[in-house]
Amino acid sequence: MHSLPVTELTTRAREIFRRVVEGYLTTGQPVGSRTLAGGGELNLSPASIRSVLADLEGQGLLSQPHTSAGRMPTEVGLRLFVDGMMQMSQPTREEREAIERSLTEPGPIEAALAATSAALSDLSACAGVVMVPAHEPLLAQVTLVPLSPGRALAVLVGQDGGIENRIVDLPPGLPPGALEEASNYITAHLAGRTLGEAARLMQAQIASGQSALDAASADLVKRGLAVWSQDAQRRPVLIVRGQANLLDDTALGDLERVRSLIDDLESKQSVAQMLDLAREAESTRIFIGAENRLFALSGSSVIASPYRDREGRVVGVVGVIGPTRLNYARVVPMVDFTAQSLGRLIR
Template sequence: MAHFDDTLLGDMNARSREVFRQIVDAYVETGEPIGSRSIARRMSENLSAATIRNVMSDLEEMGLLVAPHISAGRLPSEKGLRLFVNALMEVGDLPNAERDQLTKNCEQAGYSLDQMLGEATSMLSGLSRCAGLVVAPKTDGIRLKQIEFVALSPGKVLAVLVSQNGSVENRILDVPVDLPASALTEAANYLNTRLAGKTLDDARVLITQERDRLKQELDELSATLIDAGLATWAGGIKGSSLIVKGQSQLLENIDTIEQLETVRRLFNVLEARDQMIELLDVTTDAQGVQIFIGSENKLFGGSGLSMVISPYQNAEGSIVGAIGVVGPTRINYARIIPLVDYTAKLVGRLIG
């Protein structure tokens, strides 16, 4: 996340700060350039349009405003938005109603970690009117909690593997049609006794080392079931996964071709999932909410996009993922920052 130049703030008097604040507020509301006459009507202080034009000219020279067209009003630049976010913005608390709504929906989302993260992302998208996204915990080094095998039909068994971080992995296995129910129980008991609390890598090594003794202790069908169940789960491990919800939020209130082009570029960015995961992984190096505005990140360069993101922790206090929103640079930072912050802490608590 970029930092602003302290000298810029020192060069602004109370009048220029208020004019600048009004320009940013108008930009967040409309996304359109604003002129001196419109600013004059918004100001509590009685200033002439000419005076405001002079202030706007000074702000433009400082690099805080830009003029998209010769005769148009002014917009805050990325530099200006960064100064506003870091030094002038007032961030309030998340309303209790939204806290309760987020908590209730996430707690009721289901036992699966992916279900809970999906619901949290959808809620975040809806409340922020941006695209919500989350990086699910990496599966490297996760520890097993419980393993069960459930008969579905002749020749089909569901393997359910639950990790200590709350993730649930379900896989359907092909087994002999005459597999008895006792083999399912034996296989689950064997694994739960020996593998609970171990990582998946540890479990694979242990099973490989004990393969011969396993075949002596259990019948061949149970041994085959254990091998198949463990191998199937291990085969599904792919590291971090990215969940994106609410792209349709970004299509609302599209008034111009320029806005539509911005959203099109956003969709292209979201489709680059590997790059997005790398970007979100940056948040694991820092605590709290991180804000990326426009070209501050190379992935967003020239796209007119911003991202507000926060890491979340597991019960051991380790950062295991990140959750946040991405949208046009005119997102309502003052509202979205506490929303993202609370959601990340909620996800961490539910994982714990």
């Protein structure tokens, strides 16, 4: 069933529908007519409200778990609310700072991505996911750029035009020009090789004394290449953090759904394929329940946003996975901010 445009709802129906959805997203419980009438803002009797609720149910926007319960939004209703009625709230300063702190994790970029996924999971109370490139490019250029005392950014440019970054800890007392010397040496001697090949060859040259580098520069080259030493085939295609957040109080009454969701998350390749659908999106995408076949049985929602390099190319996807009862207005901007922050990291 497709959702009707929100403009086709009467003002009264739109307001009652909004209150039901917001109440359900806040409490996880169906919202009844007496609750809606209790505040007095609607200026309607419970009987009048029940009539509107019945109409909304007939339109496929609300459902009633059983005859004595209130109403809750269907997946169609949630889509209508998200697309046409939701008022976004921007991440707080504390939330932005927590996300940005996670991006300073030293070492391979995967470490920063894992920390970012964990931070997003903690803030959203969902499972945080980050999809990273799985291919291993051929080396075209490596540049070591000073970041702060004791740290540098190793920028790798692949022959395919892809760019990857690593944070490198610098040895104390590094002489002036050492970063440039090491960058030039790596580029001149190792261009056209994979990262694994480059690291092995560089280690062999330094060990045999064939590198023509002084001790400080040789150490810097080893540090610059060591952060890429993990074989590309062993890199995680998908980083998932915070699965325990899915086991909240509401999950206790629906263990089969949660079990299905955990099984879905264990199939990382399938999740990565699903997230790949967000790669071509201009902004954050929201998949609600059965809108994505992978999570149709578990009835879960996915909020995902692509992140890009400095050339505007999509290099990965970041997002959260959780129950359909998400605070979409808060989590969607949070995921979007995380994607923008990741984009700044890999520039």
